[in-house]
Amino acid sequence: MSLDKKLFTGILVSLSVAYKLTENMAFMKPVVTWLNGKIGGDTLIELLLGALVVYLLLSQGEKEVTVTEPAGQSLSQNPVQTLSPTIDASQHHHYHNEPQKEEPPQPPTPVRRRKLNVVGKKGRIAWLNDVGGGLYEPEDNGSFKTVIAEFRNEPGEFSIITWHHVRASIVFYDGQGVEVADVGRATWLDGYGPTVDLASLVTRKLIVAILTEKWLSFDGGDTKPLSTDIRKAKIVLQDDREFSVPFLLEVDLNLGVVGSLTSLTPPTNA
Numbered sequence: 001m002s003l004d005k006k007l008f009t010g011i012l013v014s015l016s017v018a019y020k021l022t023e024n025m026a027f028m029k030p031v032v033t034w035l036n037g038k039i040g041g042d043t044l045i046e047l048l049l050g051a052l053v054v055y056l057l058l059s060q061g062e063k064e065v066t067v068t069e070p071a072g073q074s075l076s077q078n079p080v081q082t083l084s085p086t087i088d089a090s091q092h093h094h095y096h097n098e099p100q101k102e103e104p105p106q107p108p109t110p111v112r113r114r115k116l117n118v119v120g121k122k123g124r125i126a127w128l129n130d131v132g133g134g135l136y137e138p139e140d141n142g143s144f145k146t147v148i149a150e151f152r153n154e155p156g157e158f159s160i161i162t163w164h165h166v167r168a169s170i171v172f173y174d175g176q177g178v179e180v181a182d183v184g185r186a187t188w189l190d191g192y193g194p195t196v197d198l199a200s201l202v203t204r205k206l207i208v209a210i211l212t213e214k215w216l217s218f219d220g221g222d223t224k225p226l227s228t229d230i231r232k233a234k235i236v237l238q239d240d241r242e243f244s245v246p247f248l249l250e251v252d253l254n255l256g257v258v259g260s261l262t263s264l265t266p267p268t269n270a
Contacts, residue, residue, distance in 0.1 A: 115159045118237060120247045120261040121150040121203060128210070134191040135207070147208040148189060149235060149249055149261055153198040163198040163243065168206050169236050170217065174229040181226055186235075187218035194220050208233055208249060215253050228254040234264075 127142030128135045135144070155161050168186040173179055185194040189205035196204055209215050215226040230253045238244040250259030 112158065115156070116153075116163060116243050116245065117155055117159050118151055118153050118163065118198060118245050120235075120249075120263055121152055123147065123149045123208070123249045123251065123258040123261040125256065125258055126205075128189070135187075135210075136190055137205070145211040145256065147210075147249075147251055147253075147258055148205045149208055149247070150203050150205050151198065151237065151247075152203045153200055155200050160243075161200050163239065165195050165239050166198050166237055167195045167239075169238070170208060171234045171236075172217075172226060172230045173232040173234070174227070175231045177232075180230060181217070181224060183217045183219045183224060185220040187221070206235065208235070208251070209253060211256070226253060 124147075126137055126146050126148045128144045128146050129138050129142045130144065135146075153160070153163055168188070170183040170186050171179055172181040172183075187194060187207045188196045189207055192204070198204060207218055209217050209226055209230075210223075215228065215230075216223040217226055218224075230251065233249040233251055235247045235249060236244060237247070246264040247261055248264055249261050251257070252259075
């Protein structure tokens with residue numbers, strides 16, 4: 001209901017209520033008596049209420065005037081613009097869901113593998129004794145001249161603490177780099193036989209060759225003769241499952257001297 005309708009309705013209702021209230025007031029009785037004589041009090045109220053009903057019924061059909069632009073008339077000819085706002089085509093992206101960009105697939109995280117850090121400490125000439133079928137290095141001079149190679153497990157971050165069931169194989173080369181002999185299972189010193197556990201920071205000694213009447217090397221308890229032309233020995237330490245570490249020992253069996261022991265594993269940045 002518009003403001004005019006509300007105001008007109010309030011005036012008529014207020015007059016009707018005020019007239020009914022003044023009928024019982026002494027100072028208003030002359031006015032009431034005069035109105036009753038001329039029109040009639042009930043008739044006056046009925047006229048007021050009837051006029052209100054007629055007014056409301058007649059005003060119900062009114063429609064709000066809307067301003068529209070005639071067809072073919074430009075905005076410059078009609079100063080009154082349409083009520084519909086113009087939407088810029090560049091703003092359409094605010095009303096449509098943009099397709100989400102697919103994230104590139106992430107490569108799987110590689111499984112971190114424990115590292116093995118076994119170093120060749122040195123090769124040297126040692127004198128051994130034979131006691132009860134086992135060889136060991138005494139504090140004083142021994143009975144047999146031998147070539148041994150020393151290895152130690154020096155673990156670092158995420159490294160193998162104890163390398164289990166380690167065996168060694170040896171391939172011998174002459175001065176021209178020609179292979180002249182091989183040993184499938186060399187023997188570890190101090191009674192360990194062909195396999196040993198390389199515990200952390202414990203040096204183990206491998207028998208490369210032993211001199212009695214001639215140079216020999218052990219192969220799982222048996223001996224193999226070696227030529228004095230041998231100048232190099234490639235030693236491979238390995239277990240039964242996954243790790244294999246090669247070393248090169250410089251040796252001259254003709255002179256009975258030993259040179260450097262170096263790793264053949266390429267360095268890593270891991």
